[in-house]
Amino acid sequence: MRGWFVLGTDTGVGKSRVACALLEGVRRGGLHGLGMKPVATGFFRQGDRWVNEDVELLKHHGDSTLKHSGGRVPEEWINPYGFEPPIAPHLAAHRQGVNLSFGVMRTAYQHLQSETDCLVVEGAGGVLVPLGEEGDMVDLAQSFALPVILVVGLRLGCLNHALLSAEALQHRSLPWAGWIANCLGPDLEEEERQIRTLQARLPGPFLGRYPYGMPPELGYTALHWESLRKSPRSAV
Ligand SMILES: Nc1ncnc2c1ncn2[C@@H]1O[C@H](COP(=O)(O)OP(=O)(O)OP(=O)(O)O)[C@@H](O)[C@H]1O
Ligand SMILES: C[C@H](N)[C@H](N)CCCCCC(=O)O
Ligand SMILES: [Mg+2]
Numbered sequence: 395m396r397g398w399f400v401l402g403t404d405t406g407v408g409k410s411r412v413a414c415a416l417l418e419g420v421r422r423g424g425l426h427g428l429g430m431k432p433v434a435t436g437f438f439r440q441g442d443r444w445v446n447e448d449v450e451l452l453k454h455h456g457d458s459t460l461k462h463s464g465g466r467v468p469e470e471w472i473n474p475y476g477f478e479p480p481i482a483p484h485l486a487a488h489r490q491g492v493n494l495s496f497g498v499m500r501t502a503y504q505h506l507q508s509e510t511d512c513l514v515v516e517g518a519g520g521v522l523v524p525l526g527e528e529g530d531m532v533d534l535a536q537s538f539a540l541p542v543i544l545v546v547g548l549r550l551g552c553l554n555h556a557l558l559s560a561e562a563l564q565h566r567s568l569p570w571a572g573w574i575a576n577c578l579g580p581d582l583e584e585e586e587r588q589i590r591t592l593q594a595r596l597p598g599p600f601l602g603r604y605p606y607g608m609p610p611e612l613g614y615t616a617l618h619w620e621s622l623r624k625s626p627r628s629a630v
Contacts, residue, residue, distance in 0.1 A: 396629030397513035398571050398622075399540040401531065401563075403555035405519040407547025408576035410448045411613065412604060413516045414455035416543075419614035419622075423630055425511040426461040429453065431473045432499040432534060433487075433518055433525065436480030448516060449473045455610055460509040467509070471502040483518055484526040494526040496537055503538055512629040515540060521559045532566050541571035541625040543601065548588055549578045560596050571625035572599040574617065577606040599624075 398416060402409040413429060420427035429452025437444045449472060460467055475494055477486035487494050506513050515538060517523070523531045535542055542563060546556040556573070563570065573596050575589050582588070593600050599621040604613055623630050 396507070396511060396627055397515065397540050398543045398625065399515045399517065399535040399538055400543050400545060401517045401521045401535060401559070402545040403520060403547055403552060403559050407545055407552075408578065408604065409516050409545050410451050411610060412543070412545045412574055412576060412617075413514045414451050414610035415604065415613035415617060416514045416622075417452070417455040418610050419617060419619060420512045420514070420630055421455075421457065422614065423619075425629060426457050427512045427514065428467060428506050428510040429456040429472065430503060430506055430513060430515045431518070432503070432515065433475040433477075433483045433494060434473050435477045435483055435486045435518065437476055437478045444476070444478065446473065446476055449476070452514070452516065456514070457510070461511065462509055467506075471505045474499050474502040482523065484524045487526060494528065496525075496528045496534060499534065500537055513540070520555070521562050532562060532568065536566055536568055539569065541569040541627070543571045544573040544596075546573055546575050546592060547578045548575050548582055548585060550583075553588060553591055556592055557595060564597070569626045570597060571628075572597075572601040572618075572621055574601045574604055576604040580606050582606075 400409050400413045417427045431448050434446040437446045479486050517531045602617040
């Protein structure tokens, strides 16, 4: 089991950007890498297809074919559940009369695992986002048994969000890879001291400061690959 489960302090904090940077780093290190978004909400029409930005980004920065068979990566493995409205996953599923099944998501995950060296899974929203009757996003991460990376979106309010998220994760004793500070603005007030405040309080390792405006093709260089390599069962 190799890869990471990318969780965030909230929606819109940079999970996708960081997940794509991880894929860039993995692939530039010579490994095969695939992204997965178990449940995505917010689809729009593009020609004759319904697309979701996160799913498209993960496909773009990941490998385009399966490692062993060389075939196309099935969309339903990358994104087993997708719903049009940009709302909470369990509410979007409910509108469609769908029960989100951990079994379906785990099966897709296992298929992808067997066809890649490193799998980067992106959550949706924050760590305790409900996923219906079977649990929440942390439960899903636990059932995948991948080491978790917490993306902290640096802005006013993030200290509280980051510490609450870490407490929730510690309660469920997940394998932990570390946390990344993602700069959500160009000139963040007290950015350095926000990071130091979190370094003193969050479990390590600190996996890097992702700069504002940096695309994933360059952003992977800002991540601490020495520490990422030491993640439990890391492939890189
Ligand atoms: N370091 C950054 N520099 C510039 N823009 C950023 C940065 N990080 C994130 N953004 C922008 O902020 C927005 C939210 O980021 P992103 O989509 O990665 O968040 P997310 O945590 O994946 O959200 P979701 O919960 O919807 O999956 C996007 O428009 C993204 O391009
Ligand atoms: C649509 C959006 N971009 C996210 N993918 C879904 C965010 C769900 C947040 C749920 C909540 O915490 O209220
Ligand atoms: Mg995202």
